[in-house]
Every structure is written in C-alpha cells, then in structure tokens.
Amino acid sequence: RNRSILVCGGAGYIGSHMTQWLATQGHTVTVLDNLSSGHRQAVHWGELIEADLLDAPALEQVFRRKRFDAVMHFCARSLVGESITKPYDYYANNVTGTLNLLETMRRHDVNKLVFSSTAAIFGNPIHDVMDEEHPKVPINPYGASKLMSERIFADAAQAYGLHSVALRYFNAAGALPEHGIGEAHACETHLIPNVLRSALGTGGMLKVFGHDYATHDGTCIRDYVHVQDLAQAHSLAVDFMDENPGAHAFNLGNGQGFSVREVISTAAAVVGRSIPYEVAPRRAGDPASLVASSCKARAQLGWRPQWTELEPIIESAWRWHRNPPQWFPSQA
C-alpha cells in the first residue's frame, strides 16, 4: 500500500537512506529539514521543504499544504559529548522540536509516528545484551532528551490516540554509495568514518578513546547496524501501527558487539593496509559496551537485517568515503 510520508530530517545520514528505501517501495516522500547538518544534495527522492521544527508556524504551513499518512522523525542533535557541554541545545531541539511536531500532527489528525531513538536512553549497561526492558538511566543529555520524547509518546497515546514506534538504534553505520548517499558530517566524530578518513589520509591520526575499559581488549564495544536495515525497520513500523495502536519501542542492532580495535582491524582488511592509531583518554559519556537484543523487532515487526556482518558494512562505508561526492564536507 502506498502512503504519503513526511520524513523530518530526511537530508541527514539515516534520513536520506530512509527516503531511498521508501521511494523503492513506491511511497510518496516529503522531506523536512533545516539543513543544519543534513545536505540538500542528499535529497534525491521527494520534495525538500527547508524548515525547522522549532518554527511552529512553518510546520503548520507544511501540514496545511500536504496530507501525510505517517511521519518519520529523524531531526535531532545527536552527539553525546556535545550534549554534555550544550544541554539546552539538546533539550530545545530534541524535546521542544518533537513537541512542536506532535502538536502540529494532532491539529491535522496525523496519528502515526516513527521516531529515531537511541541506545543512549539506557545509560550504563547492566546486562551484556540489552533488550527493551533494560533499565533506562541515561548518562548524558542526548540520551535523556530521547527518553523524554519516548515518555511524551506514551502520554500522547493515552490523551490523543497517537500511535508511535520508537526505534532505538545502536550504532548506525554503512552507506549506499551506488545511490549517492552515505555518512557526511561536517564535524565527524563517529568511529567508522574516522577510521576510513584516517586510512585515506584526510582525517589526521586516528585516536582510540580509552584502552582501559573492562572489555576483552580494553576498548569500547558497540553493535553496528547498517542504515539500510534501519530503514527497513521504519517501514515495517508504519505497517505495524495499522494493527497495533498505542506507543511501542524496539531495540535495533545486530546483536553482536565489536571493540574499537576490532573495528580498526576489520577496516584495515577492507582497505588493504594497516591503519595506525594512538591511544587517547576516554571520551566523556561513553559506556564500555552497548549491544542490542533485537528479538522483539524480529518477532513483532518481522525485521530481517540483511547486513549481518561487520566487514560488508565497513566496505559499503569505504566505497562511499574513497569516492565522495563533490558536496562532501571538508573537515572542520
């Protein structure tokens, strides 16, 4: 069934892969983005409306002009470290922005939302593999802002009949270079792009933040999931809401953790040369290990990730980084 879908943040990394997936499935896509970190050139599928979620009147105009069956909400500030030094920015963009969107949706009787949540809502892991019931005690404003949003969706389900699916991504990775999209942050902080830029000689010396964590090799463990698999889950979530009212949440990861050193050695195999690095102090707000249980998403959404190995995920990112588009931002 074809739907009209508003993708807020559709010019960004995960959002642009979402629009590609939706277009492939025959849906009608509209992108809303303030282009603060997204790229006009990454919007290949559907109309781009340049607007900010903090601009409620602009949002109202968008919903007056077009009818949407569902909204996917990827707009957010999303850097853990930055959230600690700029908490007001994070609460304003991520919580107030979400509230503006929800209020506009309610006024226009749009009652289906898929939301970008994060493993950061859980804080320090208590269990090795984290399912949806894991205690939620975020240790940074970014995680807190996303957990607050999830709480708002539960209240909105009660009060206004909002249907929502919050998808808690673990570490989004990979690219679809054959479609002209991939990770392109002006200020890159993420591990895989930093490793690949360093291999290309465009990123400076790679730093490993901390080697004294309580993990098998002392470096942090993360669960890397391909952005195309995340996109698949969002589509399934929209269908899921047809039959399942109320507020829902799912963890999305591959269920296997890789240490920073393992990511570097896998990347070295992909690029065919060794990648030097130096050990640096721990980064504030980094938990030692984040690995998802996605049993619930598999069982209830029917999610079937296609990118289950780390090497092809890194390889897709490598093809993107080694041959970037002209608009690719140079490092700040």
Ligand code: UFG
């Ligand atoms: N790391 C390095 N060197 C780098 C970059 C990262 O050692 O140059 C390390 C980090 O310290 C961390 C791991 O690699 O241990 C992964 O770091 P990323 O920045 O790639 O990803 P994070 O796990 O910090 O963050 C991601 C998302 C966040 C989300 C978080 C938890 O970007 O939005 O996962 O779900 F909140």
